[in-house]
Amino acid sequence: MILLTRKAEFSSAHFYWNEKWPEEENRRVFGKCANRNGHGHNYTLEVTVAGEVDPVSGFVVDLKQLKDILEREVISIYDHRHLNLEVPEFAKMVPTTENIAIAIWRRLEGKIPNAKLHRVRVYELPDLFADFYGER
Amino acid sequence: MKAYLSRRYRLSASHRLHTEAYDAAKNRAVFGKCNNPHGHGHNYVVQVTVSGQVDPETGMVCNLADLDAFAKSNFIDRFDHSNLNTLDCFRESVSTTENLSIEAYRIFQRFPAAHLERVHVEETSNNSFDYAGGSDPGLI
Numbered sequence: 549m550i551l552l553t554r555k556a557e558f559s560s561a562h563f564y565w566n567e568k569w570p571e572e573e574n575r576r577v578f579g580k581c582a583n584r585n586g587h588g589h590n591y592t593l594e595v596t597v598a599g600e601v602d603p604v605s606g607f608v609v610d611l612k613q614l615k616d617i618l619e620r621e622v623i624s625i626y627d628h629r630h631l632n633l634e635v636p637e638f639a640k641m642v643p644t645t646e647n648i649a650i651a652i653w654r655r656l657e658g659k660i661p662n663a664k665l666h667r668v669r670v671y672e673l674p675d676l677f678a679d680f681y682g683e684r
Numbered sequence: 685m686k687a688y689l690s691r692r693y694r695l696s697a698s699h700r701l702h703t704e705a706y707d708a709a710k711n712r713a714v715f716g717k718c719n720n721p722h723g724h725g726h727n728y729v730v731q732v733t734v735s736g737q738v739d740p741e742t743g744m745v746c747n748l749a750d751l752d753a754f755a756k757s758n759f760i761d762r763f764d765h766s767n768l769n770t771l772d773c774f775r776e777s778v779s780t781t782e783n784l785s786i787e788a789y790r791i792f793q794r795f796p797a798a799h800l801e802r803v804h805v806e807e808t809s810n811n812s813f814d815y816a817g818g819s820d821p822g823l824i
Contacts, residue, residue: 551823566741577742579749596823642743646687650738667823675692676748679733683686 599663
């Protein structure tokens with residue numbers, strides 16, 4: 549088995565807010581991330597897939613094909629968007645780095661031919677990232 | 685849903701690789717320029733990975749502000765701009781980055797809000813070490 553990782557980038561706005569809580573609780577838990585006017589990040593997405601090397605092509609997956617899948621399923625929907633306001637899964641789910649990794653997993657699962665999704669890693673900053681392996 | 689959160693912390697410290705178990709010649713032979721009597725230093729990066737269920741209310745494994753505060757008071761404030769060899773944890777052991785990784789693991793294991801998975805320490809951009817409490821640290 550080989551693990552293959554492809555990177556992609558998107559730049560998005562977001563804020564952290566739980567509608568069930570009063571404003572003071574949102575401010576206490578989420579700090580400056582609770583600013584309702586939002587803020588933004590340059591996110592880096594790393595998608596790792598696992599598979600066997602095709603004896604003829606020498607590929608686990610065609611990288612161009614994987615790039616196009618990431619573009620179609622994630623980047624075209626997240627890039628230069630406000631995650632809370634414009635991406636449906638974050639209407640009810642706080643767009644933390646953890647939840648973005650889970651949401652991207654759900655968008656990609658079953659969409660990559662000949663390989664198994666192994667890990668979704670999302671960097672919010674070079675010094676902060678979340679990983680999701682599809683574990684419940 | 686179980687997710688993993690990783691945070692990179694930076695600290696600058698000096699050290700000297702030396703053990704009383706060896707004589708001067710053997711220390712020089714084994715540790716080379718790292719045995720320089722006056723020490724030398726590095727900008728270390730300590731990458732801490734914690735895991736847990738993502739809280740449906742907060743969307744978080746743990747509050748990053750809590751992890752940062754824990755890291756500052758229990759780790760960074762003790763190690764940053766120190767001479768590692770003068771710290772209690774290196775009184776009996778050589779201040780290699782392997783041993784620094786193990787010590788960082790021991791410290792972050794006490795973080796109460798999430799489960800510590802592993803510690804990854806970069807001594808320079810070319811050397812890094814991983815410790816997961818004796819388990820396989822896995823794909824970094």
